[in-house]
Structures are given as structure tokens and as C-alpha cells.
Amino acid sequence: MKFLRAFLSTLAGMPKVAVGAVAIFLFLGIFAPWLTPHDPNAQDLLQANQDMSISHWLGTDHLGRDTLSRLIAAARTSVVGMSLVLILALSVGVTIGTIAGYRRGWVEEGLMRIVDVGLAMPSLIVALAVIGIFGTGYWNMILALALAWWPGSARISRAVAVNVMNRPHIESLRVLGASPLRIYFKHLLPTTLGAVLVYATADAGAVALAIATLSFLGLGIQPPTPEWGQMLVDALPYLEASPRQVILPGLALTAVVIGFNLLGEAVALNRVPTPLSAKILRKRQLTAALWTREAA
Amino acid sequence: MPADTALLKVENLVTRFKSVERGKWVKAVDGVSIHLNPGEIVGLVGESGCGKSTLGRSIVGLEKPQSGRVLLDGVDLGTLSGRKLRETRRAIQYVFQDPYASLNDRQTIGEAITEALxxxxxxxxxEQRRRILELLDQVGLPAVLAERYPRELSGGQRQRVAIARSLAVEPRVLICDEPVSALDLSIRAQVMNLFLTLQKELGVACLFIAHDLALVRQAASRVYVMYLGKVIEGGGSLDVYARPGHPYTSALLASVPSADPRIEALREAPVLKGDVPSPTNPPSGCRFRTRCPQAMEICAVNEPATVALSSDHSAACVIAEQVHRGEVIAPKVH
Amino acid sequence: MSTSSPILTVRDLCIDLFTARSALRPVDQVSYSVAAGETLAIVGESGSGKTVLNFAPLGLMPLGVSIHVSGSIRFDDKELVGMNDEALRKLRGGSIGVIFQDPMSALNPARTIRRQIAEVAELHLSLTSTQAEARALDLLKMVRMSDPEARLRQYPHELSGGLRQRVMIAIAIAAEPKLLIADEPTTALDVTVQAQIISLLKDLQKRLNMAMVLITHDMGVVAGIASRLAVMYAGRVMEYGPVQTVLTAPRHPYTMGLIDAIPRAEDLPGSAFRGLPGMPPVLGPPIPGCAFVERCRHAVATCETTRPLLAPTADRHVLAACPIVNRSSEALHAG
Known part of the structure; x- marks a missing residue:
């Protein structure tokens, strides 16, 4: 309960548009099977390339599939893919980062050089190379992206872990004679994970974009699974006839990426104070006006 | 020195750090030997960068000394490792300067003490419950605080919690690193008195690291003075404060402003010129010679030997005896 | 006490602070004055409002906090309360110099000492950059910097704490201010360096005939430099008077407690430390009675309900906000 309230109060301070976009994305992604008005993969060639109507709110594509349903189902593909990539990348990254942060010295040097190599190559190039070697496929794409993303989270985790290890509260545990396992699992890992998850917000948008990019190139999600990048490719030949089929998935993707980026930025800048809102200021002034002031 | 009965003994300790300049090392603690008798409060004073905190941190293992020994009850801690080392060293606890950072803000006070237990x-x-209440009582805190989080407490209360948690492992030595300098003036006396009580009632020995000379004088029976990584003087507080044997100690004492404006009105120009030199390139010979009003040619050549001034008072200066007898009056510097 | 008329007069100053969480009053009806060549020390613990008192009216407040200032601050025949930001900015660093506790965070790490001092001189004295840089050298000589030519080329991180504080002082006096506000100028420094800085400040004040407001918690520093003293507690002035009198014969129970708590030469090692019981109140709305009542040995029932105002004591030069210590002086007036 306390956690939920803290979470909600943090959200209240974030840009509303970003919170809205991300919330809608996550909601659609999680509840997609119950929200789609039609089966997103049901083809009906007689209904192909239809305009907006009562039965198909956003029309149909060249195979007569309901666009709205496909957009919603694609959100699910994106949420699931993104989560898998982040979970894998963070597990590897946080483990390596915290071990490096805890064990300083040559262990840290060695691990961080590996991370440096990973960071030296652009994420998408790494992903393309992995897919080039292992071939296309859903799991290959997830693994490729996770492989591309873990060095970043390892770097951040190490920075956070080094900072946490130098805090007096960890030092006082060392003086108390706490075992390394206790310090690592009870104090270092939870604190680091909390901080790294915050940074992961900014990464989520980039991962969503990468999934769409790979799918657009035909290297990621394979048809007929609905996916925004995939939908863009499908609709490109009909760009002039029904531009809506290109614009809608494009807009959805843009909204999600911008939403996550704004959220990530807001989280990073959370510590920077902002001026009081007019409403709170008036409330405070009212409080102060009631304070008595004795005559001097 | 009566070091045979010593509870804690530090011999020739050297702790160094990598310098910002490439390939260079800074010896923050450079061959320091001190000892602590059971149940004794000993002061360790010096200016920032003299290595007093590093010495304290090296004793509890927060820094890794390069050489030298730390003995507890005659047992060399350097010969132990792993679990055995952790259990033995637990008898030495550390009180940090910043009471706001020494507690995990996600743990209640009760949880923090329980973890130590x-x-x-x-x-x-x-038994845990009973000990928590007992410990809170020992440091003068009400039992209700066990349910609170550190952010709900004042600085003085947090410092008491930090002390209570150290006491949970039944230490014999407390190393207190500037334990009251982050606290408000009117609170300091309360926390200082707590240390005095703990020493009297539990027989805990304290190494009291501070820059506040007046506080140390009143709390400690003996005092060590450090300058640039070395102990330059040590002895009974009363003797060291009344008749210092090292020109640095004498200058340090003379620099402390008095709260009495009548005394301050008589104050002449500052005794010492300039700042403490960088520990990366300490001066040759005596490290204090660059600021010493009495510096002679020999001071740049040889590192001065420690001169015994009485049974438990010694200073590392070639003219220690004259300074101690009050024959050397610091010349006025402009 | 002061022969000349005051350059800074603060009357019934109240500062209300509005944050996202609550409304506070860190400064509650404070009055004092400082004349040219005089030093007023403002002493108080953390949360006593001593820093807000001096910086809020100059427009120096952290972001995310709104303030409301009432009362009057007259400086050099100008009213600062209600003055616009542009005019305040001209005063800051111009006729009002400011020294902060932590010189490292007040200096720009990416600029040389020469540039940082010259910038102030250009801005407030309308000098060309060559003139201003020549002036920077003079200023470093004035703050008794060793090897000033070499220091001009250095960056703040290359200097020790004491030298950095000298640079801060040089910047503060660059425009020959009429008032210097020093916030804990020696707290971050070692005792041997502190002695040098205090002697420097005293000397500069004499040479430039500045008024100085020194914010500190160290009674030793006060005794060495200040002529008058205001003791603050929970946003209010508890005692106000000449340093000699207040430090040697304090009247207010709080001042008495503070001075009594300073370890004395005759205290034996191992003897108990003298201090005040309890804790200072947390910053919040104004306290109805006396703010010190909970920790006061002499408190009576009325202390909880009626706020005592500053009033002359038996010694007419000393003002104290305590009805108990003032009773004797009232009797004197009546008789």
C-alpha cells in the first residue's frame, strides 16, 4: 500500500502526456486479447482496403484484417518483446555491474573491459550481426537485442553499486562484520536494482523502436504476427491508396517512443526542483495569512 | 610505554592511495604507532588531510593498509581472514561523522538494530526484542523509535541510533570519527556525555577522532596529534594541552579562538602561515618545517626522532624539550 | 556603540517560505542594524533562520521555494523589500559582497581565477577586460595570496580550501562593497587557516570601511571579529547587544546555555559536558509562545502562551526576548 502510494505520487510529478501514452501502451499490451474487436489475423479479402466504418473503426488492410485490432495486438507484441529484452539485459547487466562494483580491483577491471567492448558497438549493429549468424526468428531477435543492451545496464549498475558500496551505511555493515552475501543480497542488490530500473525507463522506448526496426527489415517479428514495423512494411505498397495504414502504426510507435523518452528524462531530472505551481502557492499563502503577527 | 596491557595496538601502519597524478602514491598514514588501553578514551587530533580518518578506517578494515600491524588483545588481525577476521574485528566498531548517511533509509530503526543482532x-x-529496547535505553532513546524510519529522526537521534547499533555487537573499542561535528551546538554535549557514560558503564574504550581540540581535551585522558600522515606528539591530555612539546601542537592550540572577547582582543597575527602542504609531495625531513616558526637547517635533512618528555608524553621534534619547557616562544609571523 | 548612522537597518523582518510540502516561517520579526566599519555577528544553530534571513531578501533562494518577505530592510537609503530582481542583482556583488561557506561550489570549476575575479570587476565597475584583469591581481594581493601572478592562471580545484576562500573574498570585495555578508566563512577550514582568514577579514574591513554581517555558529570566531551580536533561535532574535557584554554576561537563558556549553580550560578530562536539554524545534509555522520554552529552566506558564519581544535589559545596550530576565529592568524603570 505504502509502495503504491509512493509510486502514484511519483507519477503525479511526471509529464501527463508521457504518462498517458505509456499507460495506454501498457494497458493495451497487457489486455489486448480482450480488447480487440476482431481477430487481428482473420483475413477477409472481400473487405480489403476498406475505409473507416462502424464495424471496422479504423478500416481494414490489404488482406481485409481489422486495423484497430491489429494495432492493439501489435502493442502486445511490443510490450512482451520489450519486457523480455529488458529482463534479460538487466539480469545480465545488473549481475555483472554489481559484482564489479562489489569486488573492485582486477575483477572489476576485467568485467568492465568486456562491457567497454560491448558499448563500443552500436546496439542495432550487434543485433543485426547476431541475427545474421543465427538466422531470423522471434527468440533470436530477443536474444540479439538483449545481447546488444546488457553492456549499458552493466555500466550503470557498476556506477550505482560503487556509489552504494561507499555509502557509510554499507561501510557500517562491513564494520559490524556482516557476511559478503548479506551485504550483496540484502543491501547492494536491492538498492542498485531500484536505481537501475529507473534508468531502464529511458531504454524501453529505444528497445521498442529496435524491435519495430528489425521487423520492418524482415529480421524480427515474422508475419502474420501483428507488429507495428511489420504493419508499416505491409502497407507501404498501398501508400497512395490508403495512407492511413502507414500513418497509424507510425503514429503509435512514435507516441510510445516519445512517451518513454519523456518519462526517462523526467525520472532523471526528478531531483531537480521546479517552481511551485500557482495552486500550491495560493494554498501556502493562505496558511501563512492565518498566522498571527503580534505588534512590535 | 605501557603497551603490554594495551587492548588495541597499531604498529607502524602505512596506508596509501593512488594519487590523481599518474603513477604517484599518497601515503595518507605513514608509519603510525598508537595504542589504546581497555576502557580508555584517547583523542586523535589534526587538521584535514592529516590522515586521522584514514588511520581510523584502516583499523576497522575499511581501508587496506599497505604495511604495519593492528593488534587486538595481542592478536595480529593481519594473520586472520574471512569469517574469523570478521568475528574478531567486530569488537572494534566505528561511529561515522554523518548520521544522515550511516543508516539505510529503507530500514526502520528496529530493523537496523536487529540486523546487527x-x-x-x-x-x-x-531476545532480539529485549536487546533492542535495552540498547535504545542505553543511548537514551524512547522505545517507540524502533518503529520509525531514519528520515523521521533528528541528527542527534540518528547518531544515537548509529551508536546503539554498534553496541549491539558488544564492542570493546569504539572508533568515533568526528561523531558530533555534524550536530547542532546544543546537542553536542548530550552525545559527548553519552560516550562518557558508555565508557564508564560498559567499559568501552574510545578512539576519538576530531578536529575540535576543546572537545577532545575534555573527553580524552590521552591525545595523539597528527600532521601529514605522522603522529608528531602524544601524551596525557592535560600535559599536551598545557605544555606541548611540538611547535605544531603549540601553534594549533594558539590558533583556536576563544569565546572570550577580552582574550581575543589581545590576539596578535596568526601563528602559522599558509596551508598544509600536499601529502603527495611531503616536505623532506620534518614535515612541518615549511610552516614551522622554529625551522632550522637540520629539519630539512633528517626526520626528527621521537623525544620522550615524560613517562607518557613524547614529541617528534629536535627542540621538543625546549618547547615543552616553554623556552621557545613562537615568533610573530606576518 | 556605533558612532555613524547604520548603513543597513532591518525592521520587523518576517520571511515566510512556501515549499511543495508546507509553509514555514524561518524568520520571525527580526530587527537589527549595522553601521559602516562595524561587524554584526548572527549566531544560531541549523534551522535558526540565520542564513535565510540574510540571503532571501537578496533574492538568493533555491529553486522550488517561494518566499514572502514583510517588514523593512533599508540598505544605503534604498528599500530592499519589494525591490525588483534586476536592481537586486546590481546590488549583489556590487555594493553588497557575499562570501559562502563552501568556496568550491561557489566558484566556477571551468574558469581560471583571473577570469572569475575580472568578471565581477567588469560587471560592477564597468572596467574593460584588461583593466579588470589588472584589478584581479591587485585584489589577490589584497587578500594576501602567496604568489598571486601564478594563482591567477590556476583553476579552483588546484587550490587548497584556504586559498579558495581567499579567492571568494577577493571576488566579494572586487567592487568595494559597503556591506559584506559572510556565511560561515571559516567553518569548512582548518583551525590554523581559520585564524588567517579571520585576521584577513578584520584587516580588509578596516581598510575598506565596510559594514559586515557574519553568520556563524562559532562563538570563538564571534569574539575575535564582531562588535555586536544577535543570537537567533527558531527564527527569532533571542538576545542582541555588544559582543563583550553578551559573551561575558549573557542574559537570555538560551545564550547562557550556549556559552556555558563551550568547554573551558578548567574542565578536567572525563568530566561531563555542559549543554542544553532537549532539541531545537523543527522549522514550521510560528510558535505561539517563547520558542525556547521547552528547554528553558526558568520557564513559567505565560512563556507557553505569550511571545516575548526584544526589550532592553538592566544593561540598556543589551536587548533580550525573555520576560524573566527583563523583570528586574522593568522594576528599575518603574522605580
Whole structure:
């Protein structure tokens, strides 16, 4: 309960548009099977390339599939893919980062050089190379992206872990004679994970974009699974006839990426104070006006 | 020196750090030997960068000394490792300067103390509960605070919690690193008196690291003075403060402003010129010679030997005896 | 006490602070004055409002906090309360110099000492950059910097704490201010360096005939430099008077407690430390009675309900906000 309230109060301070976009994305992604008005993969060639109507709110594509349903189902593909990539990348990254942060010295040097190599190559190039070697496929794409993303989270985790290890509260545990396992699992890992998850917000948008990019190139999600990048490719030949089929998935993707980026930025800048809102200021002034002031 | 009965003994300790300049090392602690008798409060004073905190941190293992020995009850801690080392060293606890950072803000006070008890092997819940109440009482805090989080407490209360948690593992030595300098003036006396009480009632020995000379004088029976990584003087507080044997100690004492404006009105120009030199390139010979009003040619050549001034008072200066007898009056510097 | 008329007069100053969480009053009806060549020390613990008192009216407040200032601050025949930001900015660093506790965070790490000092001189004295840089050298000589030519080329991180504080002082006096506000100028420094800085400040004040407001918690520093003293507690002035009198014969129970708590030469090692019981109140709305009542040995029932105002004591030069210590002086007036 306390956690939920803290979470909600943090959200209240974030840009509303970003919170809205991300919330809608996550909601659609999680509840997609119950929200789609039609089966997103049901083809009906007689209904192909239809305009907006009562039965198909956003029309149909060249195979007569309901666009709205496909957009919603694609959100699910994106949420699931993104989560898998982040979970894998963070597990590897946080483990390596915290071990490096805890064990300083040559262990840290060695691990961080590996991370440096990973960071030296652009994420998408790494992903393309992995897919080039292992071939296309859903799991290959997830693994490729996770492989591309873990060095970043390892770097951040190490920075956070080094900072946490130098805090007096960890030092006082060392003086108390706490075992390394206790310090690592009870104090270092939870604190680091909390901080790294915050940074992961900014990464989520980039991962969503990468999934769409790979799918657009035909290297990621394979048809007929609905996916925004995939939908863009499908609709490109009909760009002039029904531009809506290109614009809608494009807009959805843009909204999600911008939403996550704004959220990530807001989280990073959370510590920077902002001026009081007019409403709170008036409330405070009212409080102060009631304070008595004795005559001097 | 009566070091045979010593509870804690530090011999020739050297702790160094990598310098910002490439390939260079800074010897923050450069061959320091001190000792602490059971139940004794000993002061360690010096200016920032003299290595007093590093010395304290090296004793409890927060820094890794390069050489030298730390002995507890005659047992060289350097010969132990792993679990055995952790259990032995637990008898030496550390009180940090910043009471706001020494507690995990996600743990309640009760949880923080419980964790220390668990580490110390107290696993029974009723016993844990009993000890928490006892410890809070010992440091003068009400039992209700056990349910609170550190952010709900004042600085003085947090410092008491930090002390209570150290006491949970039944230490014999407390190393207190500027334990009251982050606290408000009117609170300091309360926390200082707590240390005095703990020493009297539990027989805990304290190494009191501070820059506040007046505080140390009143709390400690003996005092060590450090300058640039070395102990330059040590002895009974009364003797060292009244008749210092090292020109640095004498200058340090003369620099402390008095709260009495009548005394301040008579104050002449500052005794010492300039700042403490960088520990990366300490001066040759005596490290204080660059600021010393009495510096002679020999001071740049040889590192001065420690001169015994009485049974427990010694200073590392070639003219220690004259300074101690008050024959050397610091010349006025402009 | 002061022969000349005051350059800074603060009357019934109240500062209300509005944050996202609550409304506070860190400064509650404070009055004092400082004349040219005089030093007023403002002493108080953390949360006593001593820093807000001096910086809020100059427009120096952290972001995310709104303030409301009432009362009057007259400086050099100008009213600062209600003055616009542009005019305040001209005063800051111009006729009002400011020294902060932590010189490292007040200096720009990416600029040389020469540039940082010259910038102030250009801005407030309308000098060309060559003139201003020549002036920077003079200023470093004035703050008794060793090897000033070499220091001009250095960056703040290359200097020790004491030298950095000298640079801060040089910047503060660059425009020959009429008032210097020093916030804990020696707290971050070692005792041997502190002695040098205090002697420097005293000397500069004499040479430039500045008024100085020194914010500190160290009674030793006060005794060495200040002529008058205001003791603050929970946003209010508890005692106000000449340093000699207040430090040697304090009247207010709080001042008495503070001075009594300073370890004395005759205290034996191992003897108990003298201090005040309890804790200072947390910053919040104004306290109805006396703010010190909970920790006061002499408190009576009325202390909880009626706020005592500053009033002359038996010694007419000393003002104290305590009805108990003032009773004797009232009797004197009546008789």
C-alpha cells in the first residue's frame, strides 16, 4: 500500500502526456486479447482496403484484417518483446555491474573491459550481426537485442553499486562484520536494482523502436504476427491508396517512443526542483495569512 | 610505554592511495604507532588531510593498509581472514561523522538494530526484542523509535541510533570519527556525555577522532596529534594541552579562538602561515618545517626522532624539550 | 556603540517560505542594524533562520521555494523589500559582497581565477577586460595570496580550501562593497587557516570601511571579529547587544546555555559536558509562545502562551526576548 502510494505520487510529478501514452501502451499490451474487436489475423479479402466504418473503426488492410485490432495486438507484441529484452539485459547487466562494483580491483577491471567492448558497438549493429549468424526468428531477435543492451545496464549498475558500496551505511555493515552475501543480497542488490530500473525507463522506448526496426527489415517479428514495423512494411505498397495504414502504426510507435523518452528524462531530472505551481502557492499563502503577527 | 596491557595496538601502519597524478602514491598514514588501553578514551587530533580518518578506517578494515600491524588483545588481525577476521574485528566498531548517511533509509530503526543482532548471532526473536529496547535505553532513546524510519529522526537521534547499533555487537573499542561535528551546538554535549557514560558503564574504550581540540581535551585522558600522515606528539591530555612539546601542537592550540572577547582582543597575527602542504609531495625531513616558526637547517635533512618528555608524553621534534619547557616562544609571523 | 548612522537597518523582518510540502516561517520579526566599519555577528544553530534571513531578501533562494518577505530592510537609503530582481542583482556583488561557506561550489570549476575575479570587476565597475584583469591581481594581493601572478592562471580545484576562500573574498570585495555578508566563512577550514582568514577579514574591513554581517555558529570566531551580536533561535532574535557584554554576561537563558556549553580550560578530562536539554524545534509555522520554552529552566506558564519581544535589559545596550530576565529592568524603570 505504502509502495503504491509512493509510486502514484511519483507519477503525479511526471509529464501527463508521457504518462498517458505509456499507460495506454501498457494497458493495451497487457489486455489486448480482450480488447480487440476482431481477430487481428482473420483475413477477409472481400473487405480489403476498406475505409473507416462502424464495424471496422479504423478500416481494414490489404488482406481485409481489422486495423484497430491489429494495432492493439501489435502493442502486445511490443510490450512482451520489450519486457523480455529488458529482463534479460538487466539480469545480465545488473549481475555483472554489481559484482564489479562489489569486488573492485582486477575483477572489476576485467568485467568492465568486456562491457567497454560491448558499448563500443552500436546496439542495432550487434543485433543485426547476431541475427545474421543465427538466422531470423522471434527468440533470436530477443536474444540479439538483449545481447546488444546488457553492456549499458552493466555500466550503470557498476556506477550505482560503487556509489552504494561507499555509502557509510554499507561501510557500517562491513564494520559490524556482516557476511559478503548479506551485504550483496540484502543491501547492494536491492538498492542498485531500484536505481537501475529507473534508468531502464529511458531504454524501453529505444528497445521498442529496435524491435519495430528489425521487423520492418524482415529480421524480427515474422508475419502474420501483428507488429507495428511489420504493419508499416505491409502497407507501404498501398501508400497512395490508403495512407492511413502507414500513418497509424507510425503514429503509435512514435507516441510510445516519445512517451518513454519523456518519462526517462523526467525520472532523471526528478531531483531537480521546479517552481511551485500557482495552486500550491495560493494554498501556502493562505496558511501563512492565518498566522498571527503580534505588534512590535 | 605501557603497551603490554594495551587492548588495541597499531604498529607502524602505512596506508596509501593512488594519487590523481599518474603513477604517484599518497601515503595518507605513514608509519603510525598508537595504542589504546581497555576502557580508555584517547583523542586523535589534526587538521584535514592529516590522515586521522584514514588511520581510523584502516583499523576497522575499511581501508587496506599497505604495511604495519593492528593488534587486538595481542592478536595480529593481519594473520586472520574471512569469517574469523570478521568475528574478531567486530569488537572494534566505528561511529561515522554523518548520521544522515550511516543508516539505510529503507530500514526502520528496529530493523537496523536487529540486523546487527543477527550478524552477532542473536537469532531468538524475544531476545532480539529485549536487546533492542535495552540498547535504545542505553543511548537514551524512547522505545517507540524502533518503529520509525531514519528520515523521521533528528541528527542527534540518528547518531544515537548509529551508536546503539554498534553496541549491539558488544564492542570493546569504539572508533568515533568526528561523531558530533555534524550536530547542532546544543546537542553536542548530550552525545559527548553519552560516550562518557558508555565508557564508564560498559567499559568501552574510545578512539576519538576530531578536529575540535576543546572537545577532545575534555573527553580524552590521552591525545595523539597528527600532521601529514605522522603522529608528531602524544601524551596525557592535560600535559599536551598545557605544555606541548611540538611547535605544531603549540601553534594549533594558539590558533583556536576563544569565546572570550577580552582574550581575543589581545590576539596578535596568526601563528602559522599558509596551508598544509600536499601529502603527495611531503616536505623532506620534518614535515612541518615549511610552516614551522622554529625551522632550522637540520629539519630539512633528517626526520626528527621521537623525544620522550615524560613517562607518557613524547614529541617528534629536535627542540621538543625546549618547547615543552616553554623556552621557545613562537615568533610573530606576518 | 556605533558612532555613524547604520548603513543597513532591518525592521520587523518576517520571511515566510512556501515549499511543495508546507509553509514555514524561518524568520520571525527580526530587527537589527549595522553601521559602516562595524561587524554584526548572527549566531544560531541549523534551522535558526540565520542564513535565510540574510540571503532571501537578496533574492538568493533555491529553486522550488517561494518566499514572502514583510517588514523593512533599508540598505544605503534604498528599500530592499519589494525591490525588483534586476536592481537586486546590481546590488549583489556590487555594493553588497557575499562570501559562502563552501568556496568550491561557489566558484566556477571551468574558469581560471583571473577570469572569475575580472568578471565581477567588469560587471560592477564597468572596467574593460584588461583593466579588470589588472584589478584581479591587485585584489589577490589584497587578500594576501602567496604568489598571486601564478594563482591567477590556476583553476579552483588546484587550490587548497584556504586559498579558495581567499579567492571568494577577493571576488566579494572586487567592487568595494559597503556591506559584506559572510556565511560561515571559516567553518569548512582548518583551525590554523581559520585564524588567517579571520585576521584577513578584520584587516580588509578596516581598510575598506565596510559594514559586515557574519553568520556563524562559532562563538570563538564571534569574539575575535564582531562588535555586536544577535543570537537567533527558531527564527527569532533571542538576545542582541555588544559582543563583550553578551559573551561575558549573557542574559537570555538560551545564550547562557550556549556559552556555558563551550568547554573551558578548567574542565578536567572525563568530566561531563555542559549543554542544553532537549532539541531545537523543527522549522514550521510560528510558535505561539517563547520558542525556547521547552528547554528553558526558568520557564513559567505565560512563556507557553505569550511571545516575548526584544526589550532592553538592566544593561540598556543589551536587548533580550525573555520576560524573566527583563523583570528586574522593568522594576528599575518603574522605580
Amino acid at each position: 543477527i550478524i552477532h548471532g542473536v537469532s531468538d526473536h524475544t
